[in-house]
Amino acid sequence: MLIKHLPSKIWSFFCLTGNVANSFAIDPILGTITVAKELDRSSKTAFELTVKATDGGIPPLSTTTTNAMLVYQIVEPFAHNYFAIDASTGVIRTTTALDYEQRSVFHFTVQVHDLGMPRLFAETAANVTIEVVDVNDCSPVFSQELYETTVIVPTYKGVEVIQVNATDSDSGPNSKLLFSVSEGNIGDKFKMDPITGIISIQNVTQLRSRYELKVRVSDGRFAAVATVKINVKENKGTIIAAVGNQVNEPLFYKILNPDSRFEISRTSGVVSTTGISFDREAQDTYDIVVEVTREDKSEDGAHVLVTLTVEDVNDNKPVFVNLPYHALVQMDAEEGQVIRQVKALDKDTGPNADIHYYLKEHQEHFELSPSGEISLRKKFEKDSLNTDFVVVVVAKDNGELALSAEVEVPITVVNKATPVFEKPFYSIEIPENIQLHSPVLHVQANDSEGPRIVYTISEGDPFKQFSIDFNTGVIHVVQPLDFETHPAYKLNIRATDSLTGAHSEVFVDIILEDVNDNAPVFLSKTYYANISEASVIGTSVLQVDAKDSDTGHNQEVFFMLVEERGKSSNYFSIDRDTGIISTAQVLDHEEIQQHKLKVRVVDGGVPALSSDVIVTIDVTDLNDNAPVFTEHTYKTTISELAPREHFVSQVQASDADSSDANKLEFSIISGNEDQNFAINKHTGAIIISNHRRPHMQPVYNLNVSVSDGVFRGSALVVVTVIGANFHNPTFSQVEYLVELVENSPAGTLVTCRVYKKKKKAL
Structure with a gap:
């Protein structure tokens, strides 16, 4: 055998332990192990050598075959x-x-x-x-199961009755609590702040002597209930005048319906402002309820309603209405004839809102009354026909520091034959779904010399959606209207004298009122997202969005999940205003790989219109399951004569995580010390290795392992080895001498012994 080493260093090899009787030799340079003497299997069947390698550095470093584990x-x-x-x-x-x-x-x-x-x-x-990431697994808990308080009458709307408190052991969004009254609020006498838990008076009429409310607190998943008993009692104390009286004991004051704009001195009862600015035009009065009690906080207290009125300051100047102004006056009009009325409004009150009118500059032919009427002061000269005059009117209030506004009023002198409309302009609002041929408005002109006046639409109707009766001046709708494409029209109506041909014109503003005739539309036809199964409850998945072509409340959109049989909606929640979809339960890829949600968007119109969209959410797998063998114990049998690479058995395993299906690796972790077996790390096939011993043990207990890179599973493989016929039989001696009686019958046993050399156990 050859021991491999790193070529970048010079190593020296030698056997550390296990070289019994120096049976082996090792090349100190190449690491080649050779047999040094004849081996006898009958005396020793196996050797376990530990090889040490030492480099040539200073100081020298060494390693053994187990040092790297x-x-x-x-x-x-x-x-x-x-x-x-x-x-x-x-x-x-x-x-x-x-x-x-x-x-x-x-x-x-x-x-x-x-x-x-x-x-x-x-x-x-x-x-x-x-x-550790927090999940919503704790219920909120009230500080008390029973709350009890007393309300002294007379009382007033907004008076604080009691505040309930609750806590939640969770953190972050999971600990946000919402309070509500679930039972007992007969006649809606009380109101509860959903954030603070403060219960206050809502309706003071016909209060009962006792109320028992069930209040609920919820964290969005869990809820708790507590009881609030409210006793209503008449005020038995006396109203104490704190001004000019010397009392024997101190009194204490409190505002029962707190307002950030006011505060009260606890001992003196002086009410003062906090510095927050007031706007009388937004709110002109404030009611605060003050309670006075003795030091011992007994029930002998009193309530009083303090109404504060905000005084007006002249901070709004007059504003002209019904603009723009324009007037026609006939050439032969008499002095004193009213030509036009102007009007202005002031948001202030009292003298600050009293308005008087005057002309900014002196006019020869016109005058203005304090009430805003423009009239003819002097008749026109003959050469004044078709002359345009511009009158500037000033509106001024009567405030201490008076404010004013001005407006121009064009006045045109026309021939007597010219028709004059009753109004300088017309304006009307109609619904966009008005029925066809419905009358919209009646315009009328008079003072012409001809037998009749003919009315026509000269401009402002590009799509021919309106018509006007030639004789009466009644305007009708003749084509469908659509607020979304054309929300307003400015028609120019002409009145023509049928005899002289003289004419005048007036503008008619037709403003369409939006009707909820457009359903909201999602910005995408489908939505798709994926989320890990490890995501905590409350994780945002995606946001859907929609738009509505209508306006106002008809344009407001709200989102909801539609309940379906698949119940995927139970795993998610959606913010009704923003359309953000979040997880409501823990997801499990092995249970459900894909969720399909039906999301509905509804507008604020009456009746409401809606649209649906499908949201597909794939749950991505996380390695949270260990691989498992198909059997706990595998049993197989092989012959001792089986050759190298002979198939022994195959172990199989599975992993609930789909992402780990092709990542499983098998190994033999124990029981294979002699290296007789090898396992394919990808397939789990066990074979006889190239290092097998000539003689094998009768049984091998192999502990095999499978890993997905994070988790492991194990199983036992029992390999039974069938012994092989290695030796020829032998006689115990070369010659045998047997004595046999000559008259022995046939079949008499002639004894001899034959021995077979037994195989010694490894």
Whole structure:
């Protein structure tokens, strides 16, 4: 045999142990082992040699055939309660269930040594940190099973009654709690904040003397229930005037319906603001409920409602409405004729909202009343026909620091024969699904000299969706309307005098009201994602998205999972607003490899419209299963004369992890010390090796192992060897002398002995 060595170094070989009677010799340079003397199997059937190789360095280094084998072990004793390590591969696995709430992180060390003599250890042990990921496996717990409190009447809406508290041993999103009232809230008298757990008064009318509420807290998976008893009692104390009175004991004040804008001094009862700004236009009054009690916090207390009114400040200037303004006035109009009315609004109140109007500049022909009416001050001259005047109107409020706004009003002087519309402009809103040929609006002009006025649409109707009655001026819808393609129209309506041909025009704004006539549409026809089976509960998988061509509430979309027979929806949840799909249960590739979810998007219209889409989620495999042999014990029989590479048996194994199906490797870990057998690491076929001994033992117990790279499985292969006929029979002596009586009958036994050399056991 030849021992291989690294060519980069010069090695010296010699036998360390096992060379009984110097039966073998080894070339110190080449490492070739040869037989030094005749061997006698009857005296020794096997030799086990240990070869040592030493290099030529300074200091010299050496190795033996077992020095390269490594053994891993966990150092700290406590870690053995939770983890075990494969001594040969270093793979760490759990030996018991872990609990994040008991211990969320483990720190321990792993040491490694070889099998040389003496054993050598790594200079520094490896530090191992294992963090336990929290899953939602703990129920929330109320701080008390029973809460009890008293409400003193009269009371007011928003008054805090009691706050319940609960905790959850989980962490992160798994510990977020939501509170609600599940039973007993007769007449909806109470309201519960879902985040803080504060129960407050919702309705003060006809309160009963006693309420028993069942309140529920949930973490999204588990829930708990507690009882809240509320006693309602009349105020037996007296209202104490704290101003100008000298009381014998201190009083304490508290706001029962807290508002971030106000605070109260606990001992003086002075209510003050906190610095948060107010906006009277948004909210002009605030109601706070103040409770006063004695030091012993007895039931002899009193409540009072304090209403705070926000005083107005002139911070809004007037705003003109019904814009734009335009007016026509006939050439022969009389003095005092009202031409146009302007109007402005102010969001302030009181004097700050009182508005008066005036002309920015003096006008020869026009005047303006304080109420906003523009009238003719002086008749027009003959050359004023078709003249355009621009009047600038100012609207000013009566605030201490007055604010104002101005607007231009164009006024055109027209011939008497020119029709004049009743309004300077028209505006209307109609639903987009209005029935065809429905009347929309009636425009009317007068003061013409001809027998009648003819109405036409001159501009603003590119798709011919409207028509106007020539005689009456009634506008109809004649073609379907669609808010999504054309939300508004500005029609130019012309009124023509049938006698003179004189005409005037007016704008008609037609604004379409959106109708929920478009179902929401997903941005993708299908969705696909994959997720590891090791993902914790709450892991985001993917996000679906949809759009709706409608507007307003009709455009709002909400997502939901549709329950189906496959029950894949039980494994996932979806955020109704964002469309993010997350895991709701632990996934197992070996149980379900693929989930198909039906996701529905619903809009906010009435009636609501919806669309569905299929979401396919593949669960990727994780190596979380050990390979398993098809049998615990394999039994086979071979002849002692079987040649090398003779097939002995084949072991088979399987792994529940699909990703490991082609990664299994087989090996013989013990029972093959003489190297009589070899195993194909890929197929598991066991054959007689090229190193087989001439004579074999009657039985071999081979421990075989299969590994997927992380986990191992083992089985026993029992190989029974049938003995072979190696020796010829021999006589115990060369000559035999037998005396036989001459009259012996036929068949008399003539004794002789023949011996067969027995095979000695290996």
